[in-house]
Amino acid sequence: MEKLFAYGNLKEEDIQETVFGRVLKGVPQTLVGYVVKEIKIEEEYGIESYPIIEATENKNDTITGMVYETTFQELQLADRYEGKHYKRIKVQLQSDQTAWAFTAIT
Template sequence: MYIYNVTTNIEETAHDTWLQWMKETHIPQVLSTGKFLSAKFTKVLVEEDMGGFTYSVQYTVQDKATLDRYYEEDAPKLIESIQQKFAGQLVSFKTELEVVDEYFVQRATATHFLFTYGTLQEREVQLGVFARPLKGFEDELPSYTISDQKIADLYPTLKHTGKKEDSIKGQVYTLSHYELQKADIYEGEAYERIEIQLASGKKAWAYIAKL
């Protein structure tokens, strides 16, 4: 896994406009390329000799090849939009970080079951979304199948059939309330979270396409 870090110093006169634009426009645009797993937006706590304010955005990406594709396919247009809007008002530089190893503190705060049948079963996605790998168990969701229609022609969703013979196998993970909110953000506006009952009798959350 890699981290693509962009550090920016923004002039005080443009700070508020730029900050709102980063949160509401630019960072969502970068994530919408589909190249990155997550983003963390931070303020650097340092007084700059040049003045202004310094921020860092850290985007996690699965591998270097995907990051190179971002540079080639998406970055030029996104950089151009920054220059058009804030020309002469900011200075940015990028840093690439390769994750060598990761360590996690296990906390006994998990209170929710989440039934997964797609990308949330992938270790790299779990690290990007929850900052830890998840340990789950297999279960089945009766009376559902995977729909033939996909979200954005890429991502699967569930279809309720009501037929007892239909069933979907998946992994169930135990999440804290905070982690469940992170999962909501990852799944995005195209999905909604619903409560379902698994074959084991356990109640869990699952994501399904919004109608």
């Protein structure tokens, strides 16, 4: 199983149903040394803002989210859902677990 740290839309059950075909089981976790920022992406209906995580190396910067157990195939579904503006990276959580999370491609 793979761990996926979600801090935005992937925490929503209706999104999970659409992306994975099921509601994921998760536990609250904290990501340390990161902040949430926004990127602007041009969509077919206009410019939209989307959250991204950005490393700061500052232990006082934290993001609260959820960690979900997923299969490798489900991670690939999440990659497709997040699209070409995001990439999946490994992050270290406050609990010392590692998980995948999405950030913007720079």
